[in-house]
Amino acid sequence: MVARRRAPDYAAAGILVMLAVVIVWESTRWPAAAAFAGNPTLVPHSLAVLMVVTAIAIAWFAGAGMPAERGHAAGALLAIGATAALAALLPVLGVIGAGIPYLFALQRACGAPGRVSAISAFVTPIALYAVFAKGLNVPLPIGSLWPMPGG
């Protein structure tokens, strides 16, 4: 149990060290500083040092404090996968074409009633498109798969 509580802190410490290494590696490609005052690596290198020190402290005190509240990760992972698919399909299918199946699938997966999901999934993307594209004059993707109006 304790090991399970410590694992995220060890992971966070590892990520911080990795980020510090990336900062130092990246800074080797920057232009050389003419003087201390104009040194572009001053703050990034200080940040890298702080990251390593913090990582050591986090690993040292791993598992300390109250454990965070957790539910079932499966629901969130499902939503993340579906949302990634939506992000990939937005330029191809457009807000309405991608939004309707995304909302319906996710709402049903969450356990929402079928009729409510169908109505909500159909109305919401169309309403959002109307508000942004027509009401606020902010263009949203209509989808490259469909023929352009008048085109």
Next chain:
Amino acid sequence: MFDSGLLLQGFWQVFQPEVFVFLMIGTVLGIVVGAIPGLTATMAIALLIPFTFQMNPISGIVMLLAIYASGIYGGGIASILIRTPGTPAAAATVLDGYPMAQQGHAGRAIGIATISSGIGGVFSAICLTLFAPILATVALRFSAPEYFALAVFGLVVTMSLAGDAPLKGLAAALAGLLVGMIGLDPIGGFPRFNFGVAELTGGLNFVAVMIGLFSLSEAFRQLETMGTSMPVPPAVRDVLPRLWEILSFWKVYVRSCVFGLVVGVTPGIGAETSSFLSYSETRRTARDPSRFGKGAPEGVAAAQSAENASTGGDLLPMLTLGVPGDAATAVLMGALTIHNLQPGPLLFQDRPDLVHQIFAGMICANVAFVIVGLVGARLFASVVQVDRRVLVPIVCLLSLIGAYAIENNPMDVWVTLIFGVVGWLMQRNGYPVSPLVLAVILGGMMESNLRRALVMGQGDVAMFLDRPIALAILAAAALTFVAVIRRMRRA
């Protein structure tokens, strides 16, 4: 300085139909979002920023201010009715609000909560109006060393946002500093941390980052606990409180308003701290403290008035110094910059008309939620039961569409998604996301001002010794750091 003529013009502007309608929309949306457990005012502001792009600046800003003020108030509705705080700030309202509802006084509790929030909110908005121009005048004398010191102070205080685990807050803040560095070097102008990706040369879109961290990640969190259904709220009747009852709370209001304002101005702590402080003090000084926790109306009044009294204080350092004190004001600051308005003392010098319109908007927003809250109490009471299985997927869709709408850039959609996942993982493991967002803002301010200061001092760090204000702020930062570390050791 404060200009009563400009303030009157500000009120006139807010009551123009094209602004007033958005004030009311913001008020209703804020109460609704605040009343739904799991959705916060910060999330609503981040989600709705893209809707303000094409509005005139004051309409958009007034709408977001209304969401902020009414969202803080709306959290109390769910606290009273179903014992679940709608927002973290409303946790203290549960203590006496829920017992009142159980005794058949749900309407009376909501009425007292509404009027009390309004009193606290209007007080803090008036204080903001009076004190912000004074602080901005002082800040006009600030130069690079003072701004560097302020950024350091803000960064140290963000560690306290992690409660008893400031190391986690520090880790989040350090990650935020790195995120803020992606783009161009502030002095040299060469690209850094873009890893050859051309779209990263201009840096990450801050609003896309905020939507990911505050909206999408929270939606993912909600999806983890989707199985739990909301309890049925009790009937809401007789909402309008009696005048004598409200007047009898005058001591509670004086104390809560002062607590709220002071806590609000202090960076890193917000409405939830002020409401608990005020509640404890009201209980401690009461003639019969045993009544508290069993349905004492003063408990509801103390918690609600203090949480809304902190809103004006939260806005004060953001508007005058460009240093956001908490997550909600960081998001509001992002909204201002989108409309090409850079918060700080120069805003008061260059656009005093707009600053006074913001003051007027904040005062009106606090009056608006009192009227709307009392009139629509029964309707808002039913909102706490909204089906999250339908709502949360809509939040996910809106997050991505909002991110795309910022600059019609598909890259921003991916930025939002990545930060949504990062935020979810952080919260799931007890790492707060607010320090990350604050560090993105304060990091740029800290780095550019440090390097300017060093150029001013020809590379001599001792130049800070000749700047008493900068030195005092750095000393305060050091003391805060020591206090945070001591608290961590005790925990």
